[in-house]
Amino acid sequence: MDIRRIGRHLIEHHWRVRRIFTPEVLDHIEQAIKAGEATHSGQVRFVVEGALDGAPLFHDQSARERALDIFAHLRIWDTAHNNGVLIYLLLADRKVEIVADRGIDANVGRERWQKICAGMEADFKAGNFETGVIKGIAAVSRQLAAYFPKQGAGPNELPDRPVVM
Template sequence: MGIRRIGKHLFSSRGKVARAFPPSSLDAIERAIKASEAQHVGQIRFVVEGALDNAPLFRDQPARERALDIFSQLRIWDTEHNNGILIYVLLADRDVEIIADRGIYVRVGDGTWEDICREMESAFREGQFEAGVLRGIELITAHLATHFPNDGTGTNELPDAPVVV
């Protein structure tokens, strides 16, 4: 565990999340998720967390592990066709993780999601948080529309609104 990481998390505030993702950005992300889900039967959730709380921070919990916790807590795995996907942003680390449920994972491997994460992180480094997330959703949509096209029978099983932790 690095002192630098601890400092970034301890001195990160909710204000930092609000500056990176103001209400207008969260609304744009919600609209993008709605539009995305009209093209496929996948279920997308977006979660942004400013910084880790003390317990996970001092355990040196990686962003990937935290994303898996969030995936479980929000019950993204609990969809009829195991077609949930989480886009998780840990803002203090500027780290993006994408967790795909097993129904999606069998058709689209880890490499695809890693590439999308890196592209989003690149936009974040330039301060383009909303644009980075919208691009990520666009790329995810292309894969889900290919492998899980909307056949007219899908229902919106998960909320589309972003979650700020």
């Protein structure tokens, strides 16, 4: 158990997420998701969580493990073409994780997802949260468009509104 990490998560209050990700910023992120989804048949979700608390924190759950839990909880895996993608930010750890369903993950692979995460994390380190998220969504959308191009007006299977936890 990393005591410094616990401290960061206990100090990192949910108000900080709401200060950075204002309603206006969330609107911009939602529009970026909609614009991206106009180019492909995939489904993109963005979730930001200020800090872990309770059991996940004291069991030292990693950002990756938490992202997998959220991916399942939000049923992002339940898309018709197995092409749902979660972009997850754990603000207290300054860690971005991308979890992709097997249909798209088999084509893109972990290395390319990691490159997108690293780019977002660099923007976040510079304090450019909105820019980092929008650039990340655009990069994910480019991958989805390459393997799942838009074919007609398919249904929007998942909400486009970002989730703040």
